[in-house]
Amino acid sequence: MQNNYAYIALFATIGVAFTVATMWVSWVVRPTHKRTGSKAEPYECGELPIGNAWRQFKAGYYIFALLFVVFDVEVAFIFPWARVLRDMKSAGLGLFAFFEMMVFIAILLVGLAYAWRKGVLKWD
């Protein structure tokens, strides 16, 4: 059981090392002259940016974050269920467990349908 976490540590180490190595190599390889004129722009041959990127966004988008949190918590319930579904099947309770989760998801789908009906999901 502990060795599974060794894999997680291994992957985390490789991920961090890859990122650091990539940035280090690009730091070594790139030319060092100063960026001036159009070189200093975010898109060298694209649209000129208007204003700063650190600006206030439309408050209506917060509802997407709120909905995301709810369905994220739903995933937290699905996770242990997915872990034991095979065990439940070998215990003869597979269909039962499956439909229990379907009921769980269906109740939450009512919420999604409500959001849809209210026009919350529209990107305006």
Place this chain on the structure above:
Amino acid sequence: MPFDLHSINLFDMGKQFVFTLTLQKISFLAVAFMTFASAVAVVTMKNIFHSLLFLVLTFLGVAGIYLLLSADFLAAVQVLVYIGAITVLIMFALMLTSKLMAKRVSQTMEQWIVALPVTLGILVVLIRLVVLNPWGMKAAPAGPTTGIIGTSLMTKYLLPFELASIVLLVAVVGAILLAKEDKSDDPS
């Protein structure tokens, strides 16, 4: 003894166990250092958005500590809910705040003279708690907990499990009712 997380059952164990023990200690130190360093970075960063990014690292470190305490389900939920959802909430709140992202808004606490005794008092209380509390030396549950939780959700706690989805449904409806801009004047 606050930091002797795995000195339990050291006797009567073989060499293999001692090896994993030191490995666990090393990973605990690494995770604790990451948590502590990024927590310090959260409160010292000039840009509040960078603070948020370090908060993610702090949450990840806490998840690692949960793993070391063999609370694997808690670690998964920590990654899912805290890193996944809470961070997104804070990020949205930051992006929706006017002028908070401007560089000239200071992140420095200007009333540190008041804050210092308060935080020092809390620190003293916490240290006393850590030192004086008789930490239970019971061994952690052997094996992953996610399966146990899943089984009890599917059998013993089936009704609370389904009720939880209704609670979440209420949360969806409440969030929509509270946060949606009212367009009732608009007939379309």
